[in-house]
Amino acid sequence: MLHIINNRKWFYIISGTAIAISIVALLIWWLKPGIDFLGGTYWEFQFKNQIEKSVIEQTLKQNIQGDITIQEQGSLAFSVRTIDISEQDHQKLVQILKTQDATFEELRWETIGPAVGKTLRDKSFRAIAFVIIGISLYVAIAFRRASRPVQSWKYGLITVATLFHDVIIPLGVFALLGRFKNVEIDTNFVVAMLVIMGFSVHDTIVVFDRIREKLRTPNTQMAFPELVNQSLNETITRSVNTSLTVLLAILAIYVWGSHTLQWFIMALMIGISTGMYSSIFIASTLLVDVWKWQQRRNN
Template structure:
């Protein structure tokens, strides 16, 4: 690719407009459909069964869904299945065992219990507080790292824009999962939260790489006549190939896992795929244009 033709800053309105539409659609999707919270958040019932001819987890999930049961089925050891679902009564419990025995032969029930939410209200509050503190520390760290280029734009703004780009990258998969939860029953569970945290780290790293190149070019062009926008655009051009190659390499691995891995990992991997694509986009086409726009607004 001829990087001299990559005018990211010149087309800022296009990139940011596209991102704004995606964010709006994601937020509206969450507001309209809500999130299909798994039992990690809501609590529910857990059934563990054992069989010498254990069926595949996907097959059991599909069979139980035919009878109106939304379940999360996990394979355990070589002969066990763990079935998680919402609160059920005794009749529904017996119905599920009957379905399993009728379709897959005699199964031995090892346990049946009601479980509370893995992520309780107290843990939610503590986790939210820890994440806010972490993001604040990231802003301070980036501000310190970029202190030598506090002109023409304050160094703390690099940190804040890094966080904005990261939030952009986790809002998109949340919106997509709101739609998938409505249409296909995709649930938001601890694995999804882990995916969001992974996306957060990936996005922050990718954006800082681009900003670091901007920092280097600002220092080396301190006495030149180049405008701030030109320097940022040059930095994006220099970082473009690295960012895209890194993202593509990661995506190839994730796509292989998505298509050839187990069914239980697909929601987790799908969230990562969406986040990685969004992260590659935002680090180049969102964070840097916002940096230039913010600089113009403060002049």
Template sequence: MFVIQYRTIFVSISAVLILGSVIALGVWGLKPAIDFTGGSLIEVSQGDASKEDITAVVEEIITETVALRSTDDGFIIRTKELAPDVVAEVETAITNISESTSVLRVSTIGPSLGDELFTKALIALLLVALGIIIFIAIAFWKVSKPVSSWVYGLVTLGTLAHDVLIPAGVFALLGAFAGLEVDALFVVALLTVLGYSVNDTIVVFDRVRENLKVNRENEKDEPFENVVGRSLTQTYTRSINTSLTTIVVLLALFFFGGSATEDFALVLIIGVAAGAYSSIFFASPLLVMISHLGSKTNADTKKKTQ
């Protein structure tokens, strides 16, 4: 019950986090990788060569901005879209640095394909969010008192925004100060966070629905905030244990999974942590606050009609 009792504090914390994320996204924005902007990617096995040697050789050929990112045994070079002859020249120059230095792969994505991928990623996120809201509205349509079924969907939408904006805001900061880019895996991670987040929230809301149903069958008049508080108490252990075990696995993936999955795991860690917080400290308190707002509005309406 302490979560419902101090709901204003917990909802305010979420509001600050959301506001900070929106500001970070507005000021710096996300730094798109070549998946979205188009460009060339060259993965190099370092061997005996140093980062400085590889950078110097590449920058002699490519005058535009070159971004190097470390991998387990070398670097990934990201730059604008390169012509085939320029790519061949870069490969030759790199392999000439040292006998142990080699080019592992070269990938090129055109700007049109990058724009198409960005559009499809945005559509995927919107469709998932819309599908979740529709599902919740249908699942809770019989629960119309003391709050309408659509309110559950609205609160869930706010929770989803909370859980997506926070990792996006963190990556906006990392992109501005650490050069971290977002690629297709970032979108996949956000979609995963959406599914995980709604699952946690639905568990609590479903328990609220069941408790309301039991009260109605037993003709028990219990304040809505008590019902929500009791439902939270019944689901604390499940929510916390599930989130902790998931985060432990993701931490293992982040530290030992290699550079290819590092950013993916980081998005999931932030998103799962945000989802664990929102399902307990944001969604349910917000539901109670909206119910109180509706009750106050109804009371004011009755006074005016008398």
């Protein structure tokens, strides 16, 4: 049997370090918002022949009146971020680049007005807030019959704490990626965060439910920390196998899928991994520490 509860301080140190790095990265650099939130035009294209970035930059600057940011997405692919461009001007630019090199191929074109970007940003924040509130209420109600030795609403608070753990780490990673790799976040990233929350809660509730079953067993003589540790050992294989199955599936999409989903899949992989870790090593250990704090206060 794994003695997870007895070694919980080590797990707190690992999580605390990851959270601290993430918070520092967010405070210094924050996230780099994409076109979905800022508005403007995002354009990706590639050539089959070798072409210099400076040539593309010069061509576009001659035909676009506004700021332009061009990045290489490989030896033959480029991404362009600029002002809001009409469809008519878009087609003109396509013809100009095709005239320059007939192997031109458009991969992605998105244009969003600033008002739409603000609306998407506001709705994203509201969606995340509603999910957190809804999950907290659900856990508190679902575990209302397991109010001893820890009150049911504290299960909800611990679930929110693990949600924070599972979301802040991917946010920190993407703050670093935005700073050093110019990775931007979009609505797909928000969807990834919501999926991570759901997956994290799912794993945490599996463990909490096993604890609840054992607490409701008549004449149980185990001390609460021992009961929690045994529940973790009984559910750890299921939690790991479920998470690894999902990770293998999305890893295949990351390797062989569309490059436009690359960072969406990356966020999912980071979040699901941290969710698996927190459901096993953080959520239930926090429950034991809450119980111990109650014991000291009552004495």
